[in-house]
Amino acid sequence: xxxxxxxxLAGDYVEDYEIMxxxxxxxxxxxxxxxxxxxxxxxxxxxxxxxxxEGDQTYSEKRGHNFLLNATFAEVSAADYDGLVIPxxxxxxxxxxxxxxxxxxxxxxxxxxxxxxxxxxVQLLAAADVLKGRRATGYAACAPEMRLAGxxxxxxxxxxxxxxGKLVTAQAWPAHPEWLAAFLGVLxxxxxx
Numbered sequence: 001x002x003x004x005x006x007x008x009l010a011g012d013y014v015e016d017y018e019i020m021x022x023x024x025x026x027x028x029x030x031x032x033x034x035x036x037x038x039x040x041x042x043x044x045x046x047x048x049x050x051x052x053x054e055g056d057q058t059y060s061e062k063r064g065h066n067f068l069l070n071a072t073f074a075e076v077s078a079a080d081y082d083g084l085v086i087p088x089x090x091x092x093x094x095x096x097x098x099x100x101x102x103x104x105x106x107x108x109x110x111x112x113x114x115x116x117x118x119x120x121x122v123q124l125l126a127a128a129d130v131l132k133g134r135r136a137t138g139y140a141a142c143a144p145e146m147r148l149a150g151x152x153x154x155x156x157x158x159x160x161x162x163x164x165g166k167l168v169t170a171q172a173w174p175a176h177p178e179w180l181a182a183f184l185g186v187l188x189x190x191x192x193x
Contacts, residue, residue: 004187007071007081007108008035009101009124011091016048016064017173018087018118023067025180026085029189033085034071038098041072049089051119051172053158058141059172061090073100078107083187088119088139088172096127106130114166116183118176122146122169135164137171 006026010019019035026033037046048064078084084105086092095101105128108115117125122138123145125131132150137160143153154162161170161179166186170179184191 004031004082004189005080006031006033006083006085006187007076007078007104008033008085008087009091009095009104010035010037010046010067010069010087011095012037012047013049013090014046014067014087015089015119015173016050016067017176018089018121019048019067020065021173021176022085022087022116022118022180025176026184029184029191031187031189034076034081035067035069036071036073036076037069038073038095038101040069041074042070044069046091051089053172053174076104078104078111078113081108081113083114083116083183084108085183086115086117086121086124088117088121090120092120092123096124102128109167112166114168114183114186116168116179116186118170118179119172125149125167126151134167135162136167136169137162138169139171 045066050064051059109130119139126149168183
């Protein structure tokens with residue numbers, strides 16, 4: 001199995017589980033994962049937030065861990081990667097204001113490379129205007145902007161994932177088993193025991 005090189009877009013208050021788990025699980029599966037954040041270098045950290053589902057109308061938010069970046073944003077090019085991972089949390093709401101982030105997302109989607117987005121990560125896809133005609137899911141509060149961007153929003157439940165070609169989306173971190181398995185399948189990565 002050839003090594004897959006993946007880019008993971010991060011920012012302050014990215015959801016803790018939605019960055020930590022994919023970063024580690026994809027490495028365990030044999031992928032080389034580069035985590036970056038605009039205006040940050042390898043060795044810098046971003047703060048995370050923990051979103052929990054405790055029976056309220058929306059998730060609760062608590063301070064998470066510091067997540068160490070292992071690559072420098074200013075040095076990345078979509079051409080150097082086999083796929084893109086977009087975690088959720090609070091980070092996407094301001095990352096979508098960065099023109100270079102939006103252009104990276106567009107480059108991955110135009111090239112037909114695998115892209116995985118979870119929860120609020122779909123805000124980057126909507127802002128990049130790459131959802132038209134796509135079936136996708138994300139955190140339910142993102143459904144209106146996904147529809148406005150031309151997506152067919154799929155309510156697959158909190159543990160499900162939606163695959164549309166090489167785009168793999170999920171509503172939140174409880175979907176990690178299905179979402180990551182689907183993404184690995186789209187990447188062509190097989191795990192045997």
